[in-house]
Amino acid sequence: MKQIIEVTGLCKQYDSFFLDNVSFSVPGGCVMGLIGENGAGKTTILKSILGLIRTDSGTVRVLGKNPETDRAEIGHSLGVVLDDSFFYNALRICDISRIMAGVHPDWDSAFFAENCRRFSLPPKKPLSQLSKGMLAKVKILAALCHHPRLLILDEPTSGLDPVVRGEILELFWDFVRDEEHSILLSSHITSDLEKIADYITFVHNGKLVFTKPMDALQEEYGVLKCRRSDADRFPDAEIIARRDSAFDAELLIANRAQLFGRYPDAALEPASLDDIMTFYAKGVPAE
Numbered sequence: 001m002k003q004i005i006e007v008t009g010l011c012k013q014y015d016s017f018f019l020d021n022v023s024f025s026v027p028g029g030c031v032m033g034l035i036g037e038n039g040a041g042k043t044t045i046l047k048s049i050l051g052l053i054r055t056d057s058g059t060v061r062v063l064g065k066n067p068e069t070d071r072a073e074i075g076h077s078l079g080v081v082l083d084d085s086f087f088y089n090a091l092r093i094c095d096i097s098r099i100m101a102g103v104h105p106d107w108d109s110a111f112f113a114e115n116c117r118r119f120s121l122p123p124k125k126p127l128s129q130l131s132k133g134m135l136a137k138v139k140i141l142a143a144l145c146h147h148p149r150l151l152i153l154d155e156p157t158s159g160l161d162p163v164v165r166g167e168i169l170e171l172f173w174d175f176v177r178d179e180e181h182s183i184l185l186s187s188h189i190t191s192d193l194e195k196i197a198d199y200i201t202f203v204h205n206g207k208l209v210f211t212k213p214m215d216a217l218q219e220e221y222g223v224l225k226c227r228r229s230d231a232d233r234f235p236d237a238e239i240i241a242r243r244d245s246a247f248d249a250e251l252l253i254a255n256r257a258q259l260f261g262r263y264p265d266a267a268l269e270p271a272s273l274d275d276i277m278t279f280y281a282k283g284v285p286a287e
Contacts, residue, residue, distance in 0.1 A: 002028045004150055004182040005049060009058035012044050017206060019044050021058070024201045024211040026150075029179030031172065033197035033214070034186040035273060037281050041206045042186045046154055049184070050080065063149065076104060079143030083155045087142075089128040093121055096142055104146035112145040119167065133164035140168060144175065151175065151183040157192055165189070169196050190273035194218075200273065204280050221271035222256030223279075225249075234259075241279040252279040 005026035012019040019041045026032045036042050047053045048060055051067030051074075060067055062074050087096055093116060101107040116123055119137045127135065140156055151172075157165045169192060175181050187193055193200065194214070201211040224234070231242065231249035238259055240252045252275065253259055256268060271279075 003061075004028050004063060005032075005184060006061040007045070007049065007058070008060075010045065010048060010055055010060065011057045012048065012053065012055050014044075017041070017044075019206045022203060022206075022208045023058075024208065026182050026184055026199070028182055029176060030198035031176055031183045031185060031196050032199045032201060033190075033193035033273075034184060034201050034203070035188075035190060035193065035277060036203040037277065040203045042203060043154065045203065046082075046152060046184075046186060049152060050078075076106065076146070077149045079146070079148035079151045081139045081143050081151075081153045081156050083158065087127060090126055092124050092126055093130075093138055094123040096138065097145075100142055100145065106146045108145050108147060111147075112141055115141050115145070115171075133160050136160055136164065136168065140171060144171065149181055151181075151185075153183065153185045153187075155187055156185070157187065157189055165192055172196055190277070194273060202276070202280075204277075209280060217273070217276070218270060220254050220256060221276055222253050222259070222268050223271045223275050224251040224253055224259070225267045225269070226251075243279065243282065250279075252276065 003025040007025065008023050010019060010022040017039065022041070022045060034042050034045065044053070048055050049062060049067060051071045054068060063077055065074050067074055087099075091099075097107070097109050097112045101109060113123070121134055121137060127138070130138070136156060143151060143153075157168055160168070172183055172185075173196065176183060185193065185197070197214045199211060199213055200217060202209040226249055228244055228247060228249045231251060234251060238253055238255065240254055242252070243250045252271060256270065259266070259268065
């Protein structure tokens, strides 16, 4: 399978943060979810992939090219939505199509207009008068309507209600359906990623924890709940992290089916992405 993004041994040092030897790849025709708590390194990774910062070591390839030296060549194949960037608020939605047509030679004005109608976006309304959900849709359409091969998205559905998020996820499904396009999606809304992502890359404190298929995570990881007095019967080799309360314990494990076979009476549930992140951030690692 051809890799659309390849990140190998990526390192970047700041005064109080170090992105340490991160490696992962994004295959063609898939959605890769990028997760981690605030300050984990997600934005540094995205900016490195976009060639917006100079890395200390390691390599990044986007569509086989170096984003630091080939940004102009890569740019027409990318659609980007960053959390902290957008258009001037006095612009109307129809103005965006005109502006983007001057930026991208492949800009599809008809496709933009069609999707504005699909999502009931009023073309002559200023951006300053749009709801947060409408603004999010306009951002994503601006990234989509020059028909890029790759979308790189930073918190595109943050703060939106479930109905609007569902509509935006439909756009993403349509985009990757032909297996020629890919999405790298950084989001704190892990329930959205559980619906749409094919792979998950998890970074914690600047380090890569794992990059795995979503279906493998859903099958393998589990949360085991028991009394603290019973927790010690489970070998440390079975446990990734542990959280204790006054009387009870919760254990994150990564071989749920095998453990259930040996301890059929255990209260063992599938682990969500939120569970996994919380255990790594707040739990005590097994020794």
